[in-house]
Amino acid sequence: MASGKLPYPTRRIKEGKAEIIVPDPDAYRRKDGVYEPAWAPVFYNPKMRFNRDIAILVANAYREMIGQERLVVAEPLTGSGVRAIRYALEADAQVYAADIDPDAVYLARLNVEANGVQERVTVERADANEYLAKLRREGVRLSIIDIDPFGSPAPFLDTAIQSISVRGIIAATATDTAPLSGTHPRALRRRYDVQPARTAWEKEQAVRLLAGYIIRRAASHEYGVRILLAYYADYYVRVYAELWRGASRADDSLSKLGYGVYCPYCGYTGYTDNPRTRCPYCGGTVQIVGPLYTGPLCNQEFMEMLRSTLDKRVGSLAEPKRAVKLFEQLSLECTITKPYYRLDKLCSILHMNMPKPDSMVEALRRKGYKAARTHFDPRGFRTNAPHTEVLNTLIEMQARIAREDDDN
Numbered sequence: 001m002a003s004g005k006l007p008y009p010t011r012r013i014k015e016g017k018a019e020i021i022v023p024d025p026d027a028y029r030r031k032d033g034v035y036e037p038a039w040a041p042v043f044y045n046p047k048m049r050f051n052r053d054i055a056i057l058v059a060n061a062y063r064e065m066i067g068q069e070r071l072v073v074a075e076p077l078t079g080s081g082v083r084a085i086r087y088a089l090e091a092d093a094q095v096y097a098a099d100i101d102p103d104a105v106y107l108a109r110l111n112v113e114a115n116g117v118q119e120r121v122t123v124e125r126a127d128a129n130e131y132l133a134k135l136r137r138e139g140v141r142l143s144i145i146d147i148d149p150f151g152s153p154a155p156f157l158d159t160a161i162q163s164i165s166v167r168g169i170i171a172a173t174a175t176d177t178a179p180l181s182g183t184h185p186r187a188l189r190r191r192y193d194v195q196p197a198r199t200a201w202e203k204e205q206a207v208r209l210l211a212g213y214i215i216r217r218a219a220s221h222e223y224g225v226r227i228l229l230a231y232y233a234d235y236y237v238r239v240y241a242e243l244w245r246g247a248s249r250a251d252d253s254l255s256k257l258g259y260g261v262y263c264p265y266c267g268y269t270g271y272t273d274n275p276r277t278r279c280p281y282c283g284g285t286v287q288i289v290g291p292l293y294t295g296p297l298c299n300q301e302f303m304e305m306l307r308s309t310l311d312k313r314v315g316s317l318a319e320p321k322r323a324v325k326l327f328e329q330l331s332l333e334c335t336i337t338k339p340y341y342r343l344d345k346l347c348s349i350l351h352m353n354m355p356k357p358d359s360m361v362e363a364l365r366r367k368g369y370k371a372a373r374t375h376f377d378p379r380g381f382r383t384n385a386p387h388t389e390v391l392n393t394l395i396e397m398q399a400r401i402a403r404e405d406d407d408n
């Protein structure tokens with residue numbers, strides 16, 4: 001590969017089936033030795049390998065689901081081109097990629113050539129919105145648009161929605177997790193047009209706010225949305241939203257929006273249609289955030305397809321074990337739509353020691369409720385049990401532990 005042409009130090013790496021040249025991480029380390037991809041002349045973040053692994057699995061599962069021979073994918077913020085090349089090599093897709101930065105376009109084209117996918121991947125220098133609009137004008141029927149920006153995907157969503165085919169996936173990454181989880185309320189209101197707040201289930205709040213925003217933008221363009229998969233990993237949110245044109249589908253999707261509620265006095269978590277409500281359990285003043293999506297975070301039928309795709313492709317992924325674990329966890333927790341509880345916060349409200357989250361899940365299941373740990377937080381659990389039952393179960397557990405201590 002002609003990496004000698006590049007005016008910065010480079011390294012050859014392998015990710016999935018792609019072998020690419022990237023800026024040498026050793027040349028862009030902070031004082032503490034940590035690689036800072038934003039300092040490199042072209043962005044490549046090895047920590048996002050997992051994000052790209054899941055994108056490949058989703059593309060393969062979706063191709064099977066809609067019975068399309070070849071997917072057409074747009075990746076209008078491509079950086080080094082790694083994601084576009086992986087879509088071509090590992091999901092057999094036709095890919096339209098772009099980046100606004102000439103250095104990124106140059107490197108991405110080199111990488112495309114070195115992987116022998118010139119017939120399958122084109123890379124243009126363009127602003128993402130202008131590029132998507134151009135593809136729409138040219139009549140390119142896109143089945144997946146992958147928006148993977150710095151920070152918020154919000155500025156690109158309207159054009160992406162207008163450029164997707166009659167039916168297709170918008171895959172969006174958001175790394176602006178501080179605003180989305182309520183730490184910067186003004187930025188949250190500005191970017192996502194929502195009533196901002198910070199709940200105790202802030203990572204789920206972040207995912208549901210982005211999903212809700214996609215639903216609202218899609219509805220204004222008369223598209224309904226089905227959330228196929230939505231999760232939180234490392235420091236980002238990722239949502240795979242399937243859009244399907246139709247006014248009644250859009251109306252139906254809007255009916256899945258609501259406001260998230262968290263009561264700091266009794267720990268209540270839930271949803272409401274009334275953005276000015278008080279806590280339905282204790283009457284206290286609550287944190288209310290939204291509108292956000294209140295439905296399942298994964299589609300069970302699609303999860304089945306994803307799991308069988310994973311079985312077939314496990315050998316080519318960068319982080320296969322992590323994908324297995326995420327899918328197992330999501331399949332368990334997706335059937336429960338109520339937001340997760342933070343066990344440590346509940347126990348601090350009740351002035352009691354924290355039991356193991358697994359024992360809490362077991363205790364709720366023994367009472368006949370659905371309950372599961374959550375991928376969002378190791379201290380979290382989710383359940384369809386009413387709040388009173390959650391508190392009673394905790395108090396009963398505490399009493400039993402105290403009795404056992406006395407007996408010993």
Ligand SMILES: C[S@@+](CC[C@H](N)C(=O)[O-])C[C@H]1O[C@@H](n2cnc3c(N)ncnc32)[C@H](O)[C@@H]1O
Nearest residue numbers: 043077078079083099100101127128148149150
């Ligand atoms: C997070 S990086 C993309 C990483 C890439 N998707 C991957 O998986 O490795 C964001 C990229 O968007 C590009 N970019 C920023 N603003 C843009 C715009 N308005 N239009 C097109 N590209 C843009 C940056 O140059 C950068 O390469």
